[in-house]
Amino acid sequence: MKISTxxxxxxxxxxxxxxxxxxxxxxxxxxxxxxxxxLPVAVPDGGQVWAYVPQWADMFKSEGVKVEIIYNNGGGAxxxxxxxxxxxxxxxxxxxxINAVGQGLPVVGIATVIPRQIYxxxxxxxxxxxxxxxxxxxxxxxxxxxxxxxPFSQAAFAEKGLDWKTDITYVTTGSGAPQLVALTxxxxxxxxxxxxxxxxxxxxxxxxxxxPPTSVQNDPADLIVANKDxxxxxxxxxxxxxxxxxxxxxxxxxxxxxxxDAFQYEFPQSAVGLSDAENLSIIKSRIxxxxxASTQKSWGDIPLAGYQHVMDxxxxxGSITTxxxxxxxxDTSMLVDIQDFDIRTPNIVSGGGASVAAKPLxxxxxxxxxxxxxxxxxxxxxxxxxxxxxxxxxxxxxxSGKLVLR
Amino acid sequence: MKTASGRSAARxxxxxxxxxxxxFAIRAAHIPTYVIPAPSEVWNxxxxxxxxxxxxxxxxxxxxxxxxxxxxxVILGFGIAVLIVQYFAVDFFLYPIxxxxxxxxxxxxxxxxxxxxxxxxxxxxLIAALTAFFPLLVSVVTGLRLVEISQVRxxxxxxxxxxxxxxxxxxxxxxxxxxxxxxxxxxLSVIGAVVGEFVGASSGLGYYILFANARLDTASMFxxxxxxxxxxxxxxxxxxxxxxxxxxWREIDKMAQV
Numbered sequence: 001m002k003i004s005t006x007x008x009x010x011x012x013x014x015x016x017x018x019x020x021x022x023x024x025x026x027x028x029x030x031x032x033x034x035x036x037x038x039l040p041v042a043v044p045d046g047g048q049v050w051a052y053v054p055q056w057a058d059m060f061k062s063e064g065v066k067v068e069i070i071y072n073n074g075g076g077a078x079x080x081x082x083x084x085x086x087x088x089x090x091x092x093x094x095x096x097x098i099n100a101v102g103q104g105l106p107v108v109g110i111a112t113v114i115p116r117q118i119y120x121x122x123x124x125x126x127x128x129x130x131x132x133x134x135x136x137x138x139x140x141x142x143x144x145x146x147x148x149x150x151p152f153s154q155a156a157f158a159e160k161g162l163d164w165k166t167d168i169t170y171v172t173t174g175s176g177a178p179q180l181v182a183l184t185x186x187x188x189x190x191x192x193x194x195x196x197x198x199x200x201x202x203x204x205x206x207x208x209x210x211x212p213p214t215s216v217q218n219d220p221a222d223l224i225v226a227n228k229d230x231x232x233x234x235x236x237x238x239x240x241x242x243x244x245x246x247x248x249x250x251x252x253x254x255x256x257x258x259x260x261d262a263f264q265y266e267f268p269q270s271a272v273g274l275s276d277a278e279n280l281s282i283i284k285s286r287i288x289x290x291x292x293a294s295t296q297k298s299w300g301d302i303p304l305a306g307y308q309h310v311m312d313x314x315x316x317x318g319s320i321t322t323x324x325x326x327x328x329x330x331d332t333s334m335l336v337d338i339q340d341f342d343i344r345t346p347n348i349v350s351g352g353g354a355s356v357a358a359k360p361l362x363x364x365x366x367x368x369x370x371x372x373x374x375x376x377x378x379x380x381x382x383x384x385x386x387x388x389x390x391x392x393x394x395x396x397x398x399x400s401g402k403l404v405l406r
Numbered sequence: 407m408k409t410a411s412g413r414s415a416a417r418x419x420x421x422x423x424x425x426x427x428x429x430f431a432i433r434a435a436h437i438p439t440y441v442i443p444a445p446s447e448v449w450n451x452x453x454x455x456x457x458x459x460x461x462x463x464x465x466x467x468x469x470x471x472x473x474x475x476x477x478x479x480v481i482l483g484f485g486i487a488v489l490i491v492q493y494f495a496v497d498f499f500l501y502p503i504x505x506x507x508x509x510x511x512x513x514x515x516x517x518x519x520x521x522x523x524x525x526x527x528x529x530x531x532l533i534a535a536l537t538a539f540f541p542l543l544v545s546v547v548t549g550l551r552l553v554e555i556s557q558v559r560x561x562x563x564x565x566x567x568x569x570x571x572x573x574x575x576x577x578x579x580x581x582x583x584x585x586x587x588x589x590x591x592x593x594l595s596v597i598g599a600v601v602g603e604f605v606g607a608s609s610g611l612g613y614y615i616l617f618a619n620a621r622l623d624t625a626s627m628f629x630x631x632x633x634x635x636x637x638x639x640x641x642x643x644x645x646x647x648x649x650x651x652x653x654x655w656r657e658i659d660k661m662a663q664v
Binding site: 042043044045046069070071072073077080081084086175176177180181200201203204205267268269270271272273274282 | 438439440441451454455458459460461464517520521524525604605606607608613614616617618619620621622623624625626
């Protein structure tokens with residue numbers, strides 16, 4: 001039977017169309033959606049493990065999410081980005097979130113990333129200051145009055161019977177080297193700062209002694225904050241994004257060395273100036289702050305009782321304008337889905353929620369044992385490349401006179 | 407030191423002496439690196455950074471922000487200055503507002519600009535442009551108003567239009583002053599671009615310096631300062647040399663040698 005030209009053309013189009021049709025729902029779920037993630041720092045300092053670890057380990061990618069990271073000069077700016085719709089998510093402290101909700105801004109906390117305070121009060125090892133009571137009449141350095149360390153220290157001093165308005169003199173030192181110099185030169189008697197700063201001081205050869213922690217230390221801290229309208233319109237995407245963040249945190253806790261690889265890969269300048277051990281100590285100090293707390297059943301849980309305490313103290317000391325109904329501040333309804341992954345292997349998508357097909361992160365071709373390299377291994381030729389076990393590409397570079405893979 | 411090469415050699419030797427004294431002082435006094443680094447440490451950061459490629463990229467990003475911001479600032483500054491000089495209404499209503507706005511430090515309004523424009527290239531270019539705009543505006547206005555009134559009257563008597571007077575008398579007379587403003591503006595553009603990066607960026611030398619500060623890596627901060635100084639010097643010299651060619655009838659930069 002002779003087949004007409006028209007029939008041939010129709011057949012060709014039909015075959016082509018069938019080839020393009022999705023054969024199962026996972027193809028539709030394979031679409032990558034972009035979100036904007038506002039971080040509360042102008043530059044990354046190793047503490048933003050919830051961003052660079054899931055980025056490097058392709059966790060965002062495995063959840064079908066492409067993340068555009070936006071750095072901001074502080075938590076206030078990051079929250080403004082989310083409230084105005086210029087960003088979809090941010091990391092922020094609970095005081096700022098509660099105040100924003102009080103002002104009617106469309107923001108909500110969906111998962112906790114730091115379930116304890118990252119701040120403490122520290123003195124030099126030889127300092128005569130042993131307890132909080134010894135701080136009476138002394139100068140305490142903080143990075144900025146807009147920093148989360150300010151409400152933390154107010155609450156800590158009050159718990160120990162100090163009036164932060166009259167018994168303590170706050171000195172704004174900035175962060176980094178100026179703060180360390182102020183402490184070592186005696187311009188300030190103590191410093192209230194975060195754990196990554198302390199690790200940075202140690203990397204520069206200066207150790208400090210922490211004053212005995214107060215109960216405020218156990219209060220939960222930063223969360224993933226989302227734009228309410230975005231959550232309403234993109235609930236599944238919100239869950240996938242948050243799940244990738246929490247997976248990244250769990251992964252960093254299980255494999256701090258991989259978190260170091262992630263940091264150095266995303267920020268190559270971090271490999272210069274500090275050794276791997278020094279970098280790791282700074283990163284690990286933040287990782288330890290993200291470890292699941294006893295008040296949480298699962299990673300990412302929002303400990304409402306703890307945040308109630310934070311709010312009560314905030315209202316008392318003025319860092320929170322008005323108390324709010326916490327059910328309006330936090331949305332816990334997505335946590336079950338956010339936590340739907342195997343915490344033993346957070347780098348592999350197992351549960352996957354409603355729409356993401358299970359996809360392992362391992363590269364298609366498994367490198368042989370001799371081919372598998374890691375950051376810091378020696379190499380022979382500048383510019384040569386090698387793969388890690390996770391499939392990341394390392395480059396041979398000259399570091400301190402030696403050829404090593406980075 | 408009568409020849410150009412002789413003067414250059416003297417400058418280089420002086421620089422080497424300063425760097426040598428600095429290195430010696432750091433080592434002799436055992437000053438911690440996080441307070442002030444030795445030049446050798448700064449060199450180490452520079453060489454490693456360029457070997458690994460990120461410093462070249464950060465330098466490129468900041469240089470682009472500076473140049474684009476400068477061009478935008480110069481075009482706006484020149485255009486508005488001409489309108490101010492040519493039209494009384496613009497001078498009366500707009501000039502005082504511009505002066506008032508300029509009194510607000512750019513570092514204070516930068517966070518707002520980032521919120522309005524975002525943390526991409528646009529915000530850095532805008533901040534650099536705002537920083538360069540005002541000195542250029544003032545120099546153009548001042549230069550155009552310094553024209554000799556007798557020359558203007560002569561042109562008017564010969565039937566010249568307002569724009570012919572501007573093009574043939576006012577502008578050529580104003581060029582030396584304008585180029586002075588251009589030199590100041592290029593240096594301020596460097597400051598503006600870095601301020602923008604300090605407030606929110608993911609690349610550039612300002613970002614690199616802040617990153618280093620967070621880790622108490624003062625040597626890397628100095629490496630950033632060196633590169634910014636080199637960019638500023640290079641661009642400033644480019645403006646000076648252009649000025650010499652354009653304003654060829656005035657050798658104002660050789661006055662110090664008379």
